Amino acid sequence: MSKYQYDLKDTITNSVKDEVQNITKMANGNDYKISIQNQYFKDELNRILGSIDTSLPIIEKERGTISTYVVKASSYLKLCNHFVIQPIP
Numbered sequence: 001m002s003k004y005q006y007d008l009k010d011t012i013t014n015s016v017k018d019e020v021q022n023i024t025k026m027a028n029g030n031d032y033k034i035s036i037q038n039q040y041f042k043d044e045l046n047r048i049l050g051s052i053d054t055s056l057p058i059i060e061k062e063r064g065t066i067s068t069y070v071v072k073a074s075s076y077l078k079l080c081n082h083f084v085i086q087p088i089p
Helices: 009-021 039-052 073-083
Strands: 032-035 068-071
Touching (some): 009 039, 009 073, 039 073
Antiparallel strands (some): 032 068
């Protein structure tokens, strides 16, 4: 994928934005979760977070799940801002 990343930049950006739009709030009310079937999306989201602010918490796999990842509120809000998405309350 990296070989064609510049040719596919818009497609990649839109796909990652779609993943952010699929984030939901967890039952604990503090964190958010996302189901990611492809490791690339998690890595790309963490790369974006690092480019925004290196002190933001990374997206990590939820313990005991196969493809559910936890997104801390501060990271979620920064991703929404980056992609110009209205955050869920």
